[in-house]
Amino acid sequence: MNKIFKVAVSIVIFVSLIPLYGFGQQTAVGKKKGKDAQAVPGAGDTASYSPMPAAGNKVLIGEGHYFVYGFDRKPKLGTVIMKVEMYSDDGKRDTSLRITADAGMPSMKGAHETGDRPFVLSKKGDYLLPISIVMPGDWEIRLTVLKKGKVIFRGRYNFDV
Numbered sequence: 001m002n003k004i005f006k007v008a009v010s011i012v013i014f015v016s017l018i019p020l021y022g023f024g025q026q027t028a029v030g031k032k033k034g035k036d037a038q039a040v041p042g043a044g045d046t047a048s049y050s051p052m053p054a055a056g057n058k059v060l061i062g063e064g065h066y067f068v069y070g071f072d073r074k075p076k077l078g079t080v081i082m083k084v085e086m087y088s089d090d091g092k093r094d095t096s097l098r099i100t101a102d103a104g105m106p107s108m109k110g111a112h113e114t115g116d117r118p119f120v121l122s123k124k125g126d127y128l129l130p131i132s133i134v135m136p137g138d139w140e141i142r143l144t145v146l147k148k149g150k151v152i153f154r155g156r157y158n159f160d161v
Helices: 002-021
Strands: 058-062 065-071 078-088 098-104 127-133 138-147 150-160
Touching: 058 150, 065 138, 078 098, 078 138, 098 127
Parallel strands: none
Antiparallel strands: 058 065, 065 078, 078 127, 098 138, 138 150
C-alpha cells in the first residue's frame, strides 16, 4: 500500500511540473508551438466559427454541400462520439471532404482543449470523432470542413454538461 502511495505521489508531482517546462503545448490546430507551427487562419478564434444549429438540423456550408450532426448520446462526463453525415446538394452522401474538430471549455481556454483532430470515416459513410468531456460546465466544439485542402466551413456548437 505504501509503495502504491509513493508511485501515485510521484505521478502527481510529475504531471504538475509539465506546464512549467512547456511540454505538450499545442496551438489551435494541434501542432507544437514554434517555427514548425502551421496555424489555420482563425483557428481557435471563436469569432471566425459560425454558430451551428442544434444537433439533428441541416447545416448549409456552401460549395454544394450540407451536413447533419449528432452524438451517440447526450453530451455528459466521459466520452461522447460526434457523428457527421455529409451530403451534396442533391441529397447524396459525400465522403470526399475532410472534417476536423477541436473541443474545449470557452471559460477555461487552453485548459481542456483537445487540439484539432480529424474525424474518421466509418464503413457507413459517417464521419466520427470521440470527444472526452472531463468536467461539468460550458463546452464548445469547433468544426472545420475542408475540400481539397481548402477550408470551406467553420462552425461551432456550444453545450452545457
